[in-house]
Amino acid sequence: MYRDIFDGLHVGITVWRLENPEDPTSFTTLAMNRAALEATRMTLTIEQMIGKRLVDMIPGLRATGFLEQYADILKRGENKDLGEVHYPGDAVLPEATFYSQIHVLSKDSIFLEFTNIAEKKTMEEKLKTSVDELTRMNVLMMDRELKMVELKKENQLLKGENDIPALQG
Numbered sequence: 001m002y003r004d005i006f007d008g009l010h011v012g013i014t015v016w017r018l019e020n021p022e023d024p025t026s027f028t029t030l031a032m033n034r035a036a037l038e039a040t041r042m043t044l045t046i047e048q049m050i051g052k053r054l055v056d057m058i059p060g061l062r063a064t065g066f067l068e069q070y071a072d073i074l075k076r077g078e079n080k081d082l083g084e085v086h087y088p089g090d091a092v093l094p095e096a097t098f099y100s101q102i103h104v105l106s107k108d109s110i111f112l113e114f115t116n117i118a119e120k121k122t123m124e125e126k127l128k129t130s131v132d133e134l135t136r137m138n139v140l141m142m143d144r145e146l147k148m149v150e151l152k153k154e155n156q157l158l159k160g161e162n163d164i165p166a167l168q169g
Helices: 002-007 034-040 060-061 066-076 117-159
Strands: 012-018 027-032 080-087 096-104 109-116
Touching: 002 060, 012 034, 012 066, 027 066, 027 117, 034 109, 066 080, 066 109, 080 117, 096 117
Parallel strands: none
Antiparallel strands: 012 027, 012 109, 080 096, 096 109
16 A cells, blocks of 8 residues: 555655765665656666665765765764755766655665656746846837837927827827
8 A cells, every 4th residue: 555655645755764874975776766767767767776776876976076965964963955966967867857755764865855846947048038038029119110100209299299188208
């Protein structure tokens, strides 16, 4: 029953144990749900991850500083909202941006809760570009309309028709 709940969550969950407190690369995977695998788009299966050191499965983690950060959070014993975290990508775990939180389970175990927000970030960038373009177009259109009103005033003044109240002022 609990496995069904764990696997049914829409947020990615991975549970890790730090085998050697002096070695952040000694984190091993204890559990992982399907959403974690889907969010990361990893080329590995859950079965390939369980019981293995993270750095053996995802070598690119060594260079990121994430493992040291996770070990420090575990040492302090405090949960932490990591916010947006960007992973540069490697052969196993493609480049992505995640919203992540670390939760301490015990003196040697933590779990990472995360959601892939790369698509959301792309959509936000496209939306910002569209809003910027619309703003630019609005300014151009307003400038054009103001110029048209000014030209109409000049035209009527030249014709001697400055008694039209809507165009004066």
